[in-house]
Structures are given as structure tokens and as C-alpha cells.
Amino acid sequence: MEEDEFLGEKTFQHYCAEFIKHSQQIGDGWEWRTSKDCSDGYMCKIHFQIKNGTVVSYPGTSTHVQTCLPMEEALELPLDDSEVTEATAATEVIKYEYHVLYSCSYQVPVLYFRASFLDGRPFSLKDIWEGVHECYKTRLQQGPWDTITQQEHPILGQPFFVLHPCKTNEFMTPVLKNSRKINSTWTCLCFHLFPRNVNYITSWLSIVGPVVGLNLPLSYARAASQNE
Amino acid sequence: MAEQPEAVLPLPPSGAADGEGPTDVSPGTEEPAGDTKKKIDILLKAVGDTPIMKTKKWAVERTRTIQGLIDFIKKFLKLVASEQLFIYVNQSFAPSPDQEVGTLYECFGSDGKLVLHYCKSQAWG
Numbered sequence: 001m002e003e004d005e006f007l008g009e010k011t012f013q014h015y016c017a018e019f020i021k022h023s024q025q026i027g028d029g030w031e032w033r034t035s036k037d038c039s040d041g042y043m044c045k046i047h048f049q050i051k052n053g054t055v056v057s058y059p060g061t062s063t064h065v066q067t068c069l070p071m072e073e074a075l076e077l078p079l080d081d082s083e084v085t086e087a088t089a090a091t092e093v094i095k096y097e098y099h100v101l102y103s104c105s106y107q108v109p110v111l112y113f114r115a116s117f118l119d120g121r122p123f124s125l126k127d128i129w130e131g132v133h134e135c136y137k138t139r140l141q142q143g144p145w146d147t148i149t150q151q152e153h154p155i156l157g158q159p160f161f162v163l164h165p166c167k168t169n170e171f172m173t174p175v176l177k178n179s180r181k182i183n184s185t186w187t188c189l190c191f192h193l194f195p196r197n198v199n200y201i202t203s204w205l206s207i208v209g210p211v212v213g214l215n216l217p218l219s220y221a222r223a224a225s226q227n228e
Numbered sequence: 229m230a231e232q233p234e235a236v237l238p239l240p241p242s243g244a245a246d247g248e249g250p251t252d253v254s255p256g257t258e259e260p261a262g263d264t265k266k267k268i269d270i271l272l273k274a275v276g277d278t279p280i281m282k283t284k285k286w287a288v289e290r291t292r293t294i295q296g297l298i299d300f301i302k303k304f305l306k307l308v309a310s311e312q313l314f315i316y317v318n319q320s321f322a323p324s325p326d327q328e329v330g331t332l333y334e335c336f337g338s339d340g341k342l343v344l345h346y347c348k349s350q351a352w353g
Contacts (some may be wrong), residue, residue, distance in 0.1 A: 135295050135325050171314065171349040174276030178345065179319040198320045206322040207314060218335055221321035 006107040006169070007200055009040075015201040016043045016100065022223035035155045042155060043100040043201075045214075049131075050092055093118050098214050100201065101154060108168040109204055112153055112160040113212050125150075125161055131213035148212075163208055172204060199224040236267070237288045237300060266290060268333040268342060272301070275316070275347035279305050285341075290330025294323050301346055316345040 007015075016032060020043065023030035034041040099112040115123035125148065151162045179198045202224045206216050267287040274280045281304060288297070298313050307313060314322050317336045333342040 135298065167350070171312075171347070174278075174347050174349075175314075175316060175320050175345075178275040178347075197318075203316075203320040203322070210322075210324055215324040216321075218317075218321075218323060218327070218331070221318045221323075222335065224321065225318050 007102075007109065008107070009102050009104070011200070012102045012109060013041070015199050018199055018224075019043065019201045019205075019220070022220055025223075026217060026219055028217065033155075040102070040155070042102070045098045047096050049094045049096060051094055094123060096213070097160075098209075098212075099153065099160065100205065103165050106165040106168065108165045108172070109201060110165045110168075111163045111205075111208050111212065112151075113163075113214075114158075114160045128161070128213060132211060136211045161212075163212065168204065168208075171207060172200070175203060176200070197225040235283045235286055237286045237292065237297075268330060268337065269340060270297075270329065270333075271341050271343045273343060273345045275345045278313075278346060278348045281305065288329050290328060290333070292329050293325065294327045294329070294332075295325035297329065297344075298325070298346075305348075307348060310350065312349050314347050314349060316347070317342070319345055 020030050020032055022028075023045075028045070029047060030043055030045045032041055033044050094115055094117060096115045097113060101110050101112060102108075103110045113128070115128050117123070147164050147167075149162050149164060150159055152158065153160045176198065199220075202216070202220050205214070206220070209216055267289055270286045270288050272281055272284050272286065281301070294315055298315055301315075302311070302313050305313075316322055317332055323332060329342065332344075336342060
């Protein structure tokens with residue numbers, strides 16, 4: 001059994017900073033946010049997605065926001081103008097949020113995520129999974145509640161879905177160890193050795209991101225290997 | 229064990245049958261004349277205690293996706309459904325499942341080939 005590769009909090013912050021540097025270069029939208037007392041922080045990304053022509057119905061909501069229709073049809077609904085605009089906008093644009101936090105107990109990064117319509121109505125986990133690549137769906141559906149839970153965001157105090165971190169070391173350790181074997185230079189932070197051209201956060205997010213619909217542009221891979 | 233000659237990645241059953249079999253060799257000589265080769269050379273390397281593939285060098289269609297490659301390797305290694313397989317470029321970055329290998333070759337290929345590391349995991353167990 002390989003010795004696990006744990007990530008200290010300072011190292012976590014260092015890799016996040018490097019990650020965000022590249023994100024800024026390519027306009028990928030990640031930013032660092034600190035808690036009110038600035039004692040800790042996390043990485044955050046928000047992106048908006050338009051759902052066109054999809055029929056989205058929510059039991060219990062009033063009829064005028066039941067379906068997501070193309071513009072022309074929406075205008076035929078018996079509503080006044082402002083309501084039509086709101087209904088159309090509300091049902092067509094979805095806001096996705098991804099937060100990367102540090103888990104002291106597991107000593108690994110954790111991915112928190114949620115999605116909602118612009119009017120605040122939350123997206124269910126089922127809806128989020130519709131944006132997930134096929135290859136992950138079967139696996140997740142076999143035991144989804146083992147791996148994705150709903151928890152209170154440690155800093156914001158709001159409910160988020162969380163990709164459980166208990167298996168993180170299992171899939172990160174072989175990759176990091178392999179990379180350390182191949183590369184002769186490394187950096188030492190928090191008493192752990194990491195290969196100099198590997199960004200833990202970049203690697204980790206490239207693996208877990210697609211599971212929840214978040215894909216990293218390839219340039220992150222090159223940026224990681226160019227970091228001094 | 230002698231290194232096997234480079235093998236052509238077989239097309240999925242639903243794809244068009246070109247008449248190419250898994251024994252085709254000699255990278256480059258069968259490629260149609262044109263600006264770019266239709267196939268790129270991939271070298272697969274195992275990570276951790278993942279089984280090593282007997283054939284490591286493959287000529288793969290540029291448009292083959294990472295997901296297609298993952299499915300192929302899983303079948304080749306006879307992995308069970310509950311095992312995940314990850315593929316990495318630059319040793320540590322996992323490209324999106326729908327990324328085409330041709331693009332990865334353009335970005336990360338060197339010495340005429342693309343080196344990909346693969347690793348199995350029970351990650352979501």
C-alpha cells in the first residue's frame with residue numbers, strides 16, 4: 001500500500017495561487033475568496049450556461065415558469081411583458097458555481113458545487129448530472145450517495161453539493177508518485193515533496209471536475225509543467 | 229519480451245470497417261498522402277499497480293476521444309465495471325473525456341508520439 005500523499009494547507013494555497021494565475025491569463029474565471037476574518041479562503045468559479053429548447057418542469061411552481069421555450073413561443077404566453085422576460089430569462093440561464101476548499105480532516109482539497117436558475121431556484125443533483133459526461137454517469141448512479149453529499153459550505157454556510165474527499169488520496173497518490181519518479185526536480189512545502197512541474201490542484205481538478213460538468217482547458221496542463 | 233510491432237487501435241464495432249486489422253504495422257507507410265497523418269502514435273504507460281499492457285505503442289485515429297481510449301484500455305486489461313481508468317498527459321493532467329487525441333498530440337506530443345499515462349482506481353467507491 002503506497003504511502004498517501006497529503007496536502008498541507010499552505011501548499012494548497014500555493015497551488016491555488018498558481019492555478020489562478022493561469023486562469024487569469026486565459027480568462028477562465030477562477031478567483032480566490034477569503035472568509036470574513038481572512039483566516040482561510042477558497043477558490044471559486046461561476047459560469048453561466050444557457051439551456052435552449054430544453055423542457056424543464058418543476059412540480060409545485062406556478063405555470064408561467066414551467067417550460068423553457070424558444071423566444072417566439074414564450075411571447076405567446078398570456079403574461080405581461082416584464083413577466084415574460086423574467087420567465088424566459090429565469091428558465092434559460094443556469095448559474096453554476098464551483099468552490100475548491102481545503103479539508104483539514106482529510107488534508108486534501110474538496111470540491112463544492114451548486115447550480116441554480118437566475119431567480120434563485122436551485123438545480124437538483126439530477127439536473128446537474130444531465131451535464132455530466134456519460135462515462136461518469138453509470139459509476140455515479142451505482143452509488144451516488146456515497147460520493148456526493150449535500151453539506152453546508154464551511155465558510156458561506158449555504159447548502160452545496162460536495163464530492164466526498166475520502167478517496168482523493170487513492171487516486172492522487174499513484175499519479176504524484178509516478179511523476180516524482182520521472183522528474184528529478186521538486187519543491188518542498190509543508191514538509192512534503194511535490195514534483196516541481198506538477199500542480200496538485202490542477203491535476204486533482206482535471207480528474208474530479210468532469211464528474212460534475214467542469215472541464216479544464218488543456219493549457220492548464222502546460223502551465224503546470226512550466227511553473228519554474 | 230521483445231517489443232511488439234506498433235499496433236493499430238481497432239475501430240469500435242459500430243464504426244465503418246476499413247479492412248484494417250490489428251496486425252497492421254509500419255507507422256507512416258500506409259498513411260494517405262496529405263498534410264497531416266490521419267493517425268497519431270501513442271505510447272501508453274501504466275501508473276502505480278495498474279496492469280501493464282503487452283502492447284504499449286498504438287497508432288490511433290486523431291479523432292479518437294479520451295473516453296474511447298479509456299474504454300479500449302479497460303476492455304484490453306479486462307477491468308471490471310466498478311474500476312475507473314484515468315488517462316493523463318504530462319504525467320498528471322487528466323484531459324476531458326471528449327478531448328480528441330489528435331489535439332493532445334499537437335499540444336503535448338514530442339519525438340513523433342504522444343505519451344499517455346493510465347491509472348486504474350476505485351475512486352468513486
